[in-house]
């Protein structure tokens with residue numbers, strides 16, 4: 001089977017990936033970071049009445065010239081409006097957010113008045129009509145769409161939804177991503193290691209990436225390189241309703257690389273296996289019933305690069321979020337050799353110059369087993385297949401991993 005180009009692989013993985021139709025209803029307090037599944041309309045108008053924007057006096061502008069003395073008629077506070085209309089030659093004490101009494105058309109701020117001993121109010125500076133009055137409905141009106149489906153529920157959106165009087169919101173269900181590490185050599189962080197054993201590390205990075213993209217993680221732990229172990233993990237993913245099963249390791253051609261065999265044995269239709277990229281060549285994609293399957297290579301840098309390139313956009317789509325644009329242009333600081341047929345993702349440092357120009361410095365060691373190098377990387381320099389040698393100062397494309 002020829003190696004599949006990266007773009008074609010991504011296109012196939014994302015082909016029909018979309019948010020599920022059926023939304024999940026959540027109490028407002030738990031919607032932070034979720035995606036709105038439906039348009040929501042205002043259930044009330046706000047402000048519901050003309051309201052004062054300042055502490056001062058509600059007056060008739062025509063009667064409140066500088067030097068005018070007005071009778072204090074009463075008070076309008078937030079939550080306790082004044083009953084009845086403003087009488088002639090009078091002022092009503094008013095506070096921020098309180099209803100403007102009928103008949104008043106201006107607010108004189110407190111600082112521009114003096115309260116006289118007999119209780120009346122002297123106006124020192126004439127108000128501008130309408131100034132400091134917020135008309136009813138200037139924010140939003142009953143029945144109008146306030147927030148649209150697809151909106152990420154951030155602080156502003158949640159405040160607005162609450163003000164529209166929504167106690168619960170329909171949100172896109174989180175895609176369920178099951179993650180399975182495979183390999184006899186693997187143990188969990190914190191465990192005692194025997195001879196030949198290593199830590200299952202990249203599972204945690206892949207899970208973190210998927211979670212940040214909006215997934216709910218189903219941790220399937222570690223399966224040994226035996227068909228029964230793999231079969232029962234696959235069954236567990238199905239039983240738990242995973243939308244995506246991510247396997248890590250066992251993707252290559254070795255005698256112990258059984259993942260694909262186990263999956264096809266369980267009924268997976270293989271879409272493709274092996275792509276023209278480095279690291280990440282043995283990536284596999286398929287479907288097992290309604291469950292998508294992504295088989296990542298076991299080498300840590302390979303699995304993380306594949307997770308950034310394929311899993312993150314897939315989870316993003318399934319969760320109804322906008323596709324992230326992580327590609328930027330940068331200036332190379334070092335020579336890069338000619339490339340072969342595999343698109344390279346070179347772990348590199350990234351610096352921002354005073355004028356905002358990015359410069360990318362590839363690390364010397366690019367072995368796909370190296371975790372410190374990956375953790376140090378701020379970007380991946382993307383080298384297309386058959387790219388010509390590149391000189392320092394030339395422009396390259398980078399996938400930004402972190403600022």
Ligand SMILES: Nc1nc2c(c(=O)[nH]1)N[C@H]1C(S)=C(S)[C@@H](COP(=O)(O)OP(=O)(O)OC[C@H]3O[C@@H](n4cnc5c(N)ncnc54)[C@H](O)[C@@H]3O)O[C@H]1N2
Pocket residue numbers: 181182183185186198199200201202203248249250251252253254257279280281282296297298299300302368
């Ligand atoms: N004859 C060939 N050999 C290999 C090829 C090939 O084309 N022909 N491809 C190589 C490439 S490229 C990669 S990448 C690896 C991928 O192999 P697998 O996906 O089968 O991965 P494993 O053999 O299971 O593991 C590789 C390496 O990574 C370690 N590992 C596995 N899982 C984890 C984990 N969860 N956390 C940390 N480290 C993990 C494992 O111990 C191995 O050291 O195949 C090449 N071989």
Ligand code: MOO
Pocket residue numbers: 277278279280281282297299301302368369
């Ligand atoms: O593609 Mo492998 O991921 O080169 O190490």
